[in-house]
Amino acid sequence: MSEKRQRSNVEIARPGFIASGDGVELFYRDWRPEAARSNGRIIVFVPSYSLPGDMWAYQMLPLTRQGFRCVAYDRRGHGRSSDPGGGYDYDTLADDLAAVIEALDLSDVTLVGYSMGGAEAVRYLTRHGSARVARLALIASTLPMLARTSDNPDGVDPAYADAFQKDLMTDYPQWLAGNARPFAGPGASEAMIEWIREMALRTSHHALFACNETVNRGDFRNELRDIDVPTLIVQGDRDVSNPLELTSERTARLIPNARLVVYEGAPHGVFLSDAARLTTDIGAFASAS
Known part of the structure; x- marks a missing residue:
């Protein structure tokens, strides 16, 4: 897999934006340390469902100060990126991630994906290969499969997804408030x-609606076996969005070279609840030889 390379027709569209292969403009931030501080390491952050790359601020700022070059971007339809009305399947989203990595000509990357972003990072690796990626960190990810099916009987009841989609259609601000x-x-x-x-x-x-459908359909149980880079998996044991035993524990068993770190008492939003610890863990992982 490491030699696989699928290049898109990508470019820096204008300052702060990368044009994906299908013309979507992806807003990105590229925080670089002072030359004297730089350790030459690059971390690329993939955001959560519903959130832009800004969510990583409390990891990116201290890591930049420690000498890392930190890159994050807004998924299509999120933040300041284009809202194209389509392309929310995992293949296209992985191609968007590839566009960012290729346009900035990044290599030896530590790829960090949170929640849905973890699945996008995995699809990037299985679709584009690991020639540019040295390490993978999956934070509170939706992997390997959330939905309840006949061969995944412990998965999330479809009624939960139906209820959320109804809230999206009627009163999403109230759902967020609760x-x-x-x-x-x-x-x-x-x-x-x-x-x-x-x-x-x-x-x-x-x-929001299309990405929710994508997450609900996601099945990476076979794909995870093909990941060929060292992988750090982090999740809280009080994550009610992606229960630990359904997601990260299973993911750690499927990826050949994976290490699972469980944060006691932490919720789904570990990038907030345990910001300093997560920053330390990502920095140490990205520094590994």
Whole structure:
């Protein structure tokens, strides 16, 4: 898999934006350390469902200060990227990630994906290969498969997805108001929770609905066996969105060279609830030889 390379026709469209293969403009941020501080390591962050790359600020800033070059981008339909009204399947989303990596000509990357972003990172590796990626970190990911089916009987009841999609159609702000605190954990300030809600409310409704359908259909049980880079898996044991035993524990058993780290008492939003610890763990992992 490491030699596989599928190049898209990508370019820097204008300052701060990369044009994907199908013409979607992806907003990105590229934070570089001072030359004297640089350790030459690159970390690429893939954001959560419903959130832009800004969500990684409390990891990117300290890591940049430690000498890492940190790159994050907004998924199509999220943040400042284009809202094309389509292309929310995992293959296209993985191609968008490839566009970012190729346009910036990044290599020896530590690829960090959170929640849905973890699945996009895996699809990038199985679709484009690991020639540019040295390590993979999966944070509270939706992998390997969330939906309940006949061959995945412990999966999430489809009624839960149906109820969420109804909320998207009727009163998404109210759904966010009721779920932001469990997501962020009891230690998060009201101001921090409001910041998360504001970012989520700026996401295209079409993207929210289509990406939710993509997550619900996702099945990476066979794909994970093909990952050929060292993998760090992090999740809280109080994650009600992606239960630990359904997701990260199974993922760790499927990826050949994976290490699972469980944060006791942490919710789904570990990038907020355990920001300093997660930053330390990502930095140490990205520094490994």
